[in-house]
Amino acid sequence: MRIFKRENSTKWWVDWTDQKGRRHRKSTGVDDKKLAEALAAKWQQESFLEQHFGVIPEFPFQEALLRYGQERLRDNPVSYKASVKSRLQRLMDRFGDKTLTDLTHAVIREWVDERLGEVKPATALRDLSTLRAIMNKAFREGLLAQVPPFPRMKKDAGRCRWLTVEEEKRLLMASKPHQRALIAFAVDTGGRRSELLKLDWQNVDLARRFITYTKTKNGEDRTIRLTDRAKQVLTDLGPKEIGPVFTYRGQPMKDVSTAFAKARVRAGLDDFRFHDLRHTFASRLVQQGVSLYEIMHLTRHKSFQMVQRYAHLAPDFQERAIAALNAYGTVSAQSA
Structure with a gap:
């Protein structure tokens, strides 16, 4: 040496x-x-x-976190900047001075209990999932001999607030003209707020009635066919070769939270968020008989479980199922 x-x-x-x-x-x-x-x-x-x-030496948690963060940033910069970065910072603040083996079940359980006293269960669950992903990556790379058992948390069924036709009319009437275009387009395309505000005219094909949301939350491009209303919205805005689609006084729209909140109040809508326009898109498709599998691909949800929240809206699904079984019900239960 x-x-x-x-x-x-x-x-x-x-x-x-x-x-x-x-x-x-x-x-x-x-x-x-x-x-x-x-x-x-x-x-x-x-x-x-x-x-x-076979004894694996101690490895600093902060280094494992940085390795995970670099991978996420490389694979999906949009998602990383939007949410992953802040979760990693919280984990660094809490566990940055520890090694991987310091994070036992008891340590993680104590931290989860504290988070549940500070934030909503859904937020605590996302933080826990990020910590588990860091530990799993470290295990795959041979930096950790065994991943500790993680506390179980019941996953929230997911929010499913959507607009009725009458509520949509009230919201549009209560909104400014530039807001109406954005709201109607969100309802008819299922776009997330970030996707809508980043939409560029170079990703609009009015002739073929398609738009493409690029660099979405899941890191994938998503192409959507336009409804008649969505196409009319774009036509009224005045198509260009390039540049942001949704603008206000010639400048790209950046934050619609305040204006949307005021319109929601004027419309008399309780417990309604901008993201619920995306729920409205999915809910209306289900109510018209579109399958959850098709909706999952239209919305680009990561898993089938994420669209399960809309299942109860499917029209007469139990009646169809029972009718299918009745087709075989020709033998009497009293038969010997």
Whole structure:
């Protein structure tokens, strides 16, 4: 084992070869030689234990978190910036000084209980899912011998607030003209707010009646065929070769929260959010007999379970099922 300093560096480095002939070289990150020697001895011992007894050395949680974060940022920058980054920061603040093996079931359970006292269950569940993903990735990469059992949390059935036709009329009448276009388009295409505000004319094909939402929350492009009303909305806005579709006074619309909240109040709508326009899109499709499988692909939900919240809206689904069984009901239950 050799301890040395590189040129123009105050930090000590360590260099050693293990019993399999593999060379290891890494910086200790310190300029105290005795501390550097202690770290070097520790690393050499950990390398020996891992090779001969399968003992995985301690690995800092913050490094595992950063590896996971880099992967998510690379695979889906939009989702990372929108939600993943803030969840990772919360986990870093809480567990940044720990190793992976410090995160036992008891430690995670205590943290979950605290989160449930601070936020809604759905938020706590998303944080827990992110922590589990970090630990699973570390396990796959050989940085953790075993993923601890995670506390069970009941998943929320999901919100399903949608507009009736009469409520939609009230909301549109209570909105400013530029808002009406956005609201109607959201209802007819199922676009998320971020997707709508990023929609560019270069991704609009009026001739073939298609639009494409790019770089969506799931990291995939999503193409939607336009309804008559959605096409008319775009026609009225005045198609261009390029540029944002939804604007206000010539500038791209960036935040519609305040204006939408005021319109909602004027319309007398309780417990209604902008995202519920997307629920309205899916709910109306179900009520017209479109299958949940088709809706999942139109909305680009990640799993079938996420569209299950709309199942109860399907028209006469139980009647159809019973009618199918009745077709076989020719043998009397009293028959010998």
